[in-house]
Amino acid sequence: MREYLVVALTLLAGIALVAAAMGARRVLAPADPSPAKLTTYESGVDPVGSGWEQGSVRYVVFALLYVIFAVDAVYLFPWALVIRTELGLASLVEMAIFIGVLVVALLHVWRRGLLRWW
Template sequence: MRGYAPILLLVLIAALLPVLVWSLSRLLRPRFPSAAKYSAYECGITATTEAREKFSVRYYLVAVMFLVFDVETVFLMPWAIQMKELAAFGLIEMGIFLFLLLFGYGYIWSKGALTWE
């Protein structure tokens, strides 16, 4: 586990770096607050409605499809490393798995989930 110590160190440094630079720039930068400056940017027009509205369900659909395919790659990863050792058995197993997945892929395609208008 000792090998992972430098990774933790780099993550800590990367997290502290912005804080450090922001504190430095706090000493240098001007600050002239005004109501217009702190309002949300909308091309110069005063915002009339709240920004946090309902968003298109398309984005939700993409997230769900991503989840399915990402879990698939998680399954594929250990198989890919042990490919030679698992030999024909692994190849056939993965062939069946990928065939089932392709079936589902064809289904979402035929339902129009992949077509973006």
């Protein structure tokens, strides 16, 4: 039960630190709200319109492709570190299949023209 006590005390200390920081900000920070300060401001452009405008889907496609290939790279690094010592030929074949699927996916995305920025 001592392990649970350590976890509970750490959790309580974290909650206390967050509460103390929020309280210190409330006491020390100046508060002078005005309509100009409360308006939405993003990237130096004043808001125009309702804010519910259609954005380009291409940015989402790039973000998803990045996440897919970044996560796959995260799997490749630990595998590459232990391939010579602990893993055998079966692991090499499995990783070749894995990389092959990634290459096929990348070729498909490239062929459909999703990698063009404009």
